[in-house]
C-alpha cells in the first residue's frame with residue numbers, strides 16, 4: 548500500500564513539475580500551467596533546469612503583454628501608439644514592433660485585407676472577449692451607425708511605411724532588429740495585435756528554449772502551440788485539434804517532429820449568443836461584423852508562430868476556397884472545418900493530420 552502511494556505521488560510530481568522519479572531531468576518533462584494574454588498557457592519542457600526556463604517564459608509573456616502588445620494596458624507600446632494617434636501625433640515605432648507591423652502589412656496585402664490589425668475600435672465596440680467571459684450578460688449588438696463610425700477609423704491602407712530598410716522577401720519576424728522603418732498614419736486608427744500576439748509569443752519562447760538548451764518542449768498559448776526539439780523517446784508530438792461542433796471532443800491530432808507552430812482560429816470559444824445568433828470575435832474588416840461564412844475553424848501549421856497565428860485568422864476571414872489559396876501562397880499547411888463538420892486540407896496537412904475514428 549505504502550509502495551502504491553509513493554508511486555502515485557511520484558506520478559503526480561511528474562505532472563505538476565517534478566523530476567524526481569529516478570529519471571534525469573532531460574528525460575522527464577517539467578509541466579506548468581498559467582494564465583497570460585487572457586488565456587491558458589501550458590508548458591511541457593525537457594531540459595536540465597526546466598523549472599527556471601519555465602519561469603523565464605512566464606516573465607517573458609508577462610513583459611510581452613504589459614510592455615509591448617496589450618492595447619488594454621495603458622503602458623504598453625501598442626497603447627502608447629494608440630494614444631499618440633488619438634492625439635493626432637505621429638508615433639515613433641521601435642523594433643521589434645515595427646517589424647511586426649510590416650509583417651502584418653504584407654499579410655494584409657496578401658490576404659486582400661482579411662488580416663487587419665487596425666480594427667481596434669471595432670473590436671472594442673463589440674467587446675466580445677468580455678461578454679464571452681461573463682456569459683453574455685449585458686451584451687447588445689452595436690448599432691449599424693456605431694459600427695460604421697468605428698470602421699471608418701480602421702483600414703491598413705491608412706498605414707504608410709517610410710524608409711523601409713528590411714528586406715521585402717523576408718516574412719519571418721526579426722525580433723532583434725534595430726529600428727529600421729517609420730510609419731505615417733492617415734488618422735487615428737487603433738492597433739489591436741490580438742490576431743498575432745500569441746504567435747509572436749511562441750517565436751520569442753522558441754528563442755528562450757534554444758538559449759536555455761532545452762532538448763524538447765511543447766508550449767501552448769491559448770489556441771497556438773509550439774513544438775520544439777525531439778522527445779527523449781523519439782516519439783512525435785501530438786497536437787490535438789478540437790471539434791468546433793462539439794468542443795468536448797477532438798477531431799484528431801497533428802503528428803509532428805521538430806519545430807512547428809500550430810494555431811487555430813474559430814467561432815466556438817470567444818462568442819456571445821443573442822436571439823439565436825452567434826456573435827464571435829473574428830471580424831470581417833469589410834463589414835465590421837463577425838465573419839459570417841461556412842467555416843467554424845481553421846488550423847494552420849507553419850514554421851513560425853507569427854505566420855501560423857496571422858494566417859489562422861486571415862484564412863478564417865477568407866473562407867475555405869480563398870483561404871486554401873492563401874495558405875498555399877504562404878507555404879503553410881491548413882485544415883478548414885465547415886459548419887457541416889466537413890474537413891478541407893492542404894496536401895501536406897493530409898499527411899500529418901491523424902483523424903479520430905468516431
Ligand code: FAD
Pocket residue numbers: 584585586611612616617618619661662663664666670676677680739740741742743744745769770771811812813817828829830831832856859860864
Ligand atoms: P485569433 O483569430 O488569432 O485572433 C482574433 C482576435 O484578433 C480578435 O479577438 C480581435 O482581437 C482581433 N481580430 C478580429 N478580427 C480580426 C481581423 N480580421 N484581422 C485582425 N485581427 C482581428 N483577452 C481577454 O479576454 N482579456 C485580456 O486581458 C487579454 N489580453 C491579451 C493580451 C495580449 C497581449 C494578447 C495577444 C491577447 C489578449 N487577450 C485577452 C486575447 C485577445 O483579446 C484575443 O481574443 C485573442 O488574442 C484571440 O486569439 P485567438 O487565437 O483566439 O484568435
Ligand code: MG
Pocket residue numbers: 741742743810812855856857858859860861
Ligand atoms: Mg490568429
